[in-house]
Amino acid sequence: MDGIDFEEIPKEFYSDLNQEVFKRCTFCGTDLSLGLDTYLIEKSFKINPSNGMKNTVFEYAICSPCNLKKLEAMSEESIENIKKYISEHFNFLEFQLRNDNKDPFSKCVVTGIPVEDLEEYNIVGQFVGDKMIKGQFPVLMSPSIGDEIQELLSQKTKDEFDDFMNEITGVPPELKELFKIKRPVLI
């Protein structure tokens, strides 16, 4: 495990449901605490302009087998479009600077916009068991990135995403509906 940094899971990634770490994959219900697979957590926040408090729009954990299943369902065209988007828009200097930055949540990793200037943002982290893996993640992203990526997806991929969402049973119906309108950045 040379070169891999592990850290305690920051409170930002705790589930709103019980203020604890995610114990199960939102999609297949697999026990994440066993540490058999890595998993990602995405949380989306909206800031209340009147008091500056943040509210969670959605949150989920996805285990790597579920994520892989989702990626396999994507069409080649969509994957090519996303790769192109990332190479054209992502500020890789931000990525590098971020590694020296104590607070990865201080600004959008893609645009560099400070978090104070964002009304909404998503955070994504990678984990195994009860530890966070530091490296490519964690990141903070403006939700507009997710919208732009969604526009690059082919209809085939969108249909497959909807099939994927319809097939899974563990996700509450409200969350499923929300995902249809406001698709997560990652999946």
Ligand SMILES: [Zn+2]
């Ligand atoms: Zn899963």
